[in-house]
Amino acid sequence: xxxxxxxxxxxxxxxxxxxxxxxxxxxxxxxxxxxxxxxxxxxxxxxxxxxxxxxxxxxxxxxxxxxxxxxxxxxxxxxxxxxxxxxxxxxxxxxxxxxxxxxxxxxxxxxx
Amino acid sequence: xxxxxxxxxxxxxxxxxxxxxxxxxxxxxxxxxxxxxxxxxxxxxxxxxxxxxxxxxxxxxxxxxxxxxxxxxxxxxxxxxxxxxxxxxxxxxxxxxxxxxxxxxxxxxxxxxx
Numbered sequence: 001x002x003x004x005x006x007x008x009x010x011x012x013x014x015x016x017x018x019x020x021x022x023x024x025x026x027x028x029x030x031x032x033x034x035x036x037x038x039x040x041x042x043x044x045x046x047x048x049x050x051x052x053x054x055x056x057x058x059x060x061x062x063x064x065x066x067x068x069x070x071x072x073x074x075x076x077x078x079x080x081x082x083x084x085x086x087x088x089x090x091x092x093x094x095x096x097x098x099x100x101x102x103x104x105x106x107x108x109x110x111x112x
Numbered sequence: 113x114x115x116x117x118x119x120x121x122x123x124x125x126x127x128x129x130x131x132x133x134x135x136x137x138x139x140x141x142x143x144x145x146x147x148x149x150x151x152x153x154x155x156x157x158x159x160x161x162x163x164x165x166x167x168x169x170x171x172x173x174x175x176x177x178x179x180x181x182x183x184x185x186x187x188x189x190x191x192x193x194x195x196x197x198x199x200x201x202x203x204x205x206x207x208x209x210x211x212x213x214x215x216x217x218x219x220x221x222x223x224x225x226x
Contacts, residue, residue, distance in 0.1 A: 031212060032212045034214050034215075036217075041220070041222075042219055042220065043118075043202055043204075043217030043218050043219045043220050044155070044202070044217045045217070046214045046215075046216070049213075049214055051212070089154060089155065091215075093212060098162075099145070099157055099160050099168070099170060100145065100157070100160075100204070100206070100215055101157065102147070102154045102155040102156075102157075103154055104153065104154040105153075105154050
């Protein structure tokens with residue numbers, strides 16, 4: 001069945017270092033991928049998205065990489081800050097919209 | 113301001129009672145979703161609706177019901193048939209099927225069965 005999973009449940013990094021959060025997906029028909037950030041007790045916030053016709057997209061301090069060959073997605077955060085501490089989820093959606101499927105999440109902890 | 117609003121933020125329910133969680137959006141989005149989140153877990157899809165008067169079951173629909181009578185509203189009822197209803201419930205909305213864009217989330221309702 002459809003599933004989106006993350007390789008690491010927790011990630012601890014030093015302030016100022018770069019962070020890389022990984023995600024594997026199983027549905028090769030998925031066309032659209034999103035990264036969300038969720039702080040404790042709040043709803044997820046959109047970070048960045050990427051469509052299947054791209055392999056890289058950059059935002060402010062964040063980059064998403066998509067490798068369709070191995071069905072892998074990653075989120076890179078440059079110069080990680082304490083405010084980046086949160087749980088990060090990847091999500092996928094199939095062609096023409098439809099349900100949005102989330103992975104388990106990775107908790108990012110930034111040490112000062 | 114445009115956005116998606118869930119209410120109440122905290123909800124307590126006695127065992128055996130039905131309870132309805134509210135979700136309203138003024139973003140003119142066609143699609144709406146309900147997710148359940150348990151501590152330390154990801155988001156699991158309960159129900160979703162692509163258009164008014166239509167909705168589909170997600171992965172964990174048993175014990176829940178929804179309606180979509182208006183575009184801006186997608187209430188979720190947690191019935192007494194749901195055996196473990198204590199959880200954090202999140203509602204989201206997005207543009208319709210023809211526009212594959214991100215979903216915007218509300219701030220969630222934390223339901224506790226007492």
